[in-house]
Amino acid sequence: MPELKINYQSMGSGAGVKQVINAVVDFGGSDVGMTSEEVAQSKNGALMLPMTAGAVVLAYNLPDLPDRNEPLRLSRQTYTDILLGKIDHWRAPAIAKDNPGATFPDLSITVVYRADGSGATAVLTAHLATISEEWNDVIGVGKNVDWPRTGRFIGSKGNDGLTTQILQMPGAIGYLDYTYAVNNDVGMAALENRAGRFIVPDRDSAAASLGGATMPSDFRLFITDPDGPSSYPVVTYTWLLPYPRYADPLKAKAMEIFIEYGLNQGQDVAPALGYAPLPQAVREQVAAAADAISPDYAITLRPTEQE
Amino acid sequence: MAERRLDRALSVATRVSAGAVWAVLFSMAVAVVIFAWPAIRQFGLGFLVSTAWNPAAGREVYGILPMIYGTFVSSIIALLFAVPLGLGTAIFLNEDFLPQSLRQLLIFLVELLAAIPSVIYGLWGVFIVLPLMTDIGDWLHLNLGFIPLFGTAPIGPGILPAAIVLAIMILPITTSLSGSSLAALDSDLRAASLGLGATRWETIGSVLIPAAFSGIAGGVLLALGRAMGETMATTMLIGNSNQLSFSLLAPGNTIASLLANQFAEASGLQVNALMYAAMVLMLMTLVVNALGVWVVERVRQKNR
Numbered sequence: 001m002p003e004l005k006i007n008y009q010s011m012g013s014g015a016g017v018k019q020v021i022n023a024v025v026d027f028g029g030s031d032v033g034m035t036s037e038e039v040a041q042s043k044n045g046a047l048m049l050p051m052t053a054g055a056v057v058l059a060y061n062l063p064d065l066p067d068r069n070e071p072l073r074l075s076r077q078t079y080t081d082i083l084l085g086k087i088d089h090w091r092a093p094a095i096a097k098d099n100p101g102a103t104f105p106d107l108s109i110t111v112v113y114r115a116d117g118s119g120a121t122a123v124l125t126a127h128l129a130t131i132s133e134e135w136n137d138v139i140g141v142g143k144n145v146d147w148p149r150t151g152r153f154i155g156s157k158g159n160d161g162l163t164t165q166i167l168q169m170p171g172a173i174g175y176l177d178y179t180y181a182v183n184n185d186v187g188m189a190a191l192e193n194r195a196g197r198f199i200v201p202d203r204d205s206a207a208a209s210l211g212g213a214t215m216p217s218d219f220r221l222f223i224t225d226p227d228g229p230s231s232y233p234v235v236t237y238t239w240l241l242p243y244p245r246y247a248d249p250l251k252a253k254a255m256e257i258f259i260e261y262g263l264n265q266g267q268d269v270a271p272a273l274g275y276a277p278l279p280q281a282v283r284e285q286v287a288a289a290a291d292a293i294s295p296d297y298a299i300t301l302r303p304t305e306q307e
Numbered sequence: 308m309a310e311r312r313l314d315r316a317l318s319v320a321t322r323v324s325a326g327a328v329w330a331v332l333f334s335m336a337v338a339v340v341i342f343a344w345p346a347i348r349q350f351g352l353g354f355l356v357s358t359a360w361n362p363a364a365g366r367e368v369y370g371i372l373p374m375i376y377g378t379f380v381s382s383i384i385a386l387l388f389a390v391p392l393g394l395g396t397a398i399f400l401n402e403d404f405l406p407q408s409l410r411q412l413l414i415f416l417v418e419l420l421a422a423i424p425s426v427i428y429g430l431w432g433v434f435i436v437l438p439l440m441t442d443i444g445d446w447l448h449l450n451l452g453f454i455p456l457f458g459t460a461p462i463g464p465g466i467l468p469a470a471i472v473l474a475i476m477i478l479p480i481t482t483s484l485s486g487s488s489l490a491a492l493d494s495d496l497r498a499a500s501l502g503l504g505a506t507r508w509e510t511i512g513s514v515l516i517p518a519a520f521s522g523i524a525g526g527v528l529l530a531l532g533r534a535m536g537e538t539m540a541t542t543m544l545i546g547n548s549n550q551l552s553f554s555l556l557a558p559g560n561t562i563a564s565l566l567a568n569q570f571a572e573a574s575g576l577q578v579n580a581l582m583y584a585a586m587v588l589m590l591m592t593l594v595v596n597a598l599g600v601w602v603v604e605r606v607r608q609k610n611r
Binding site for chain 1: 359361363364365438460462542552557564569573574577
């Protein structure tokens with residue numbers, strides 16, 4: 001379909017879901033999927049189809065630690081405690097223990113979080129709630145949460161605002177989508193995963209995290225603590241939200257062609273953009289589910305460069 | 308005949324315009340209250356004094372005391388800087404301190420400040436003002452740290468840097484309104500005062516400023532209203548932290564900034580709580596304006 005034009009506006013996950021519920025758009029996108037109540041509210045129903053996955057990284061600004069080949073290492077307890085406000089100085093013993101031999105500047109830790117409602121916040125807090133009882137009790141999970149009020153936590157708007165804030169403040173640490181950290185050359189911490197290894201976020205470690213869990217038939221899979229020796233601990237699928245049926249048969253066919261593109265050429269482009277390609281099993285599941293949208297078209301998966 | 312019809316048409320048109328303004332304001336207020344109602348019912352007046360703001364699922368509780376505090380403090384401090392500066396500039400530009408051409412240029416430059424978009428002020432603030440204020444704040448905290456106002460070490464964004472940038476944003480309003488009310492004064496007033504033997508500064512202080520008071524006060528109020536509602540520049544500079552701290556160097560939050568950040572992604576009770584906060588901001592602005600009208604009336608009565 002050479003004349004197919006897609007008009008896409010970048011908004012947050014919540015806005016994407018709202019517009020799908022109100023049938024204002026032909027499809028939406030979300031990093032946190034849709035809850036079953038939201039699907040029930042939607043006038044035309046909704047399908048959740050995972051199309052790619054991304055990692056959330058802890059980005060930091062430590063001027064004396066510029067060696068990108070030796071990034072900051074943070075164990076589970078350490079990074080949880082930093083985000084809980086319990087560790088507030090870079091020369092804390094816990095950080096020194098994770099990074100033997102490294103010297104840290106005499107700087108306090110300033111944590112930068114997303115002030116706006118954010119899928120990245122939801123993913124990070126879901127992970128922290130899974131690995132830490134204390135996090136679950138004190139803070140909880142959400143697109144906005146009540147961060148500790150120690151006076152060293154500040155909020156910025158958007159991934160770009162957060163990146164600017166981190167780059168401006170020596171001693172800052174915050175969380176970003178992997179794409180932003182990589183494109184702005186911000187240092188990314190190597191986090192300890194469930195298997196006990198410190199993993200640097202990159203396209204391979206994100207892809208490895210997806211391999212472990214089986215995708216259920218409703219595609220509602222939130223990987224809050226992947227196992228596997230090379231998995232990066234904070235990853236999320238991102239879902240396309242089309243409708244199961246379209247009144248216009250041409251639109252239904254176009255939707256299937258679009259999804260097929262995403263499952264084929266899209267998977268090749270994803271790593272260059274900083275996202276992880278789907279595991280083969282998931283690709284096949286998505287193709288099968290998307291085939292139900294239009295009787296006039298059948299999706300063919302061709303092997304991608306990853307295979 | 309035609310003139311009468313034109314008169315009537317114009318009279319109707321102006322009445323409709325005035326009515327339309329009223330209608331828009333009223334409909335905005337009604338919409339906000341309707342959306343805020345579930346939150347009002349759930350939290351009541353406790354919303355205004357609670358420091359909790361937690362949108363996390365299963366533990367939602369909302370309160371905007373830190374935001375009300377932040378809105379007030381940043382606006383008042385902005386006024387503290389902008390009013391003397393604005394009034395001083397207005398006096399300087401209205402009296403014969405400078406040749407006319409230079410005066411026109413300076414007036415034009417001050418009004419140009421008003422034309423700069425808020426986001427640009429925010430960006431300038433982030434890259435220029437924040438580093439500067441961090442240094443100044445460090446000095447203040449080191450030397451005057453015993454005063455609670457400077458009790459915490461600055462970390463970058465905070466109430467004071469936001470207030471400083473706000474001051475510059477509202478400077479054109481205070482300057483131009485004070486300036487035009489001083490310029491509108493009868494020149495006989497100045498001549499009479501000087502004729503009675505007052506010096507130039509006695510004239511300015513005891514005669515001109517009291518006479519122009521209603522215009523100056525009007526400018527101050529407009530500036531306060533602008534500062535309280537300012538969103539983009541504030542959200543980039545104040546730190547978006549929902550803590551209540553007496554230190555001016557600590558990060559804080561304002562109602563406008565809260566709304567700008569959280570509204571787009573909010574759902575359910577959070578939307579209602581945000582609308583409740585919006586209602587509170589509208590009421591605060593209303594109170595400030597009403598107070599101003601009252602003050603201006605009192606001064607006018609006194610000067611009669």
